[in-house]
Amino acid sequence: MRSPAEVGIPIPLIAPPAGKPEFRPFAHDQWMGVMPRNRREVVQLTGGLTLAIVFDTVQQLAWNVESALREPLLGLVAILMVLRLINWLKVLELADLSYAQPITSLSYVTVAATSALFLQETLSTLQIVGMAVIMVGVWCISQTEHKTSPSEVSTP
16 A cells, blocks of 8 residues: 555645545545546546446436336346346445445436426426535445545454
8 A cells, every 4th residue: 555645635634633634625636546547447437437327327217207108118128127236236235335335325316307307397496496506415425435445444
């Protein structure tokens, strides 16, 4: 494991308590420190999280339309649930649940926006504010480590 100085992270004057990582809420200049180092891993994680959001959005919309049309889309919903499960298992191989799950909450935003566009549903100001809060929360989560290193995992 490389030291913070080797990676280019400035060492704080006051060290954090033993066992506690340094808190750096807005380390824009160090963004590579929170992203996967391997380009392939970045693409896989981004693609997997995007697919999770797309599958969730399409599944929820299909379920909504299915309730109006009844059974023709039930098969599609079942297939989407299986695809979503397979994709989710792949995502969890690349990232911790505490990182991946909050990012998939973007499906709430995509479902609301798609419903407004294609199903002519109306969005209230409070709903739009809620969507903005979700997007800010996802941005905050995306600034953290995606995977806990084995040395950070505590054993009981």
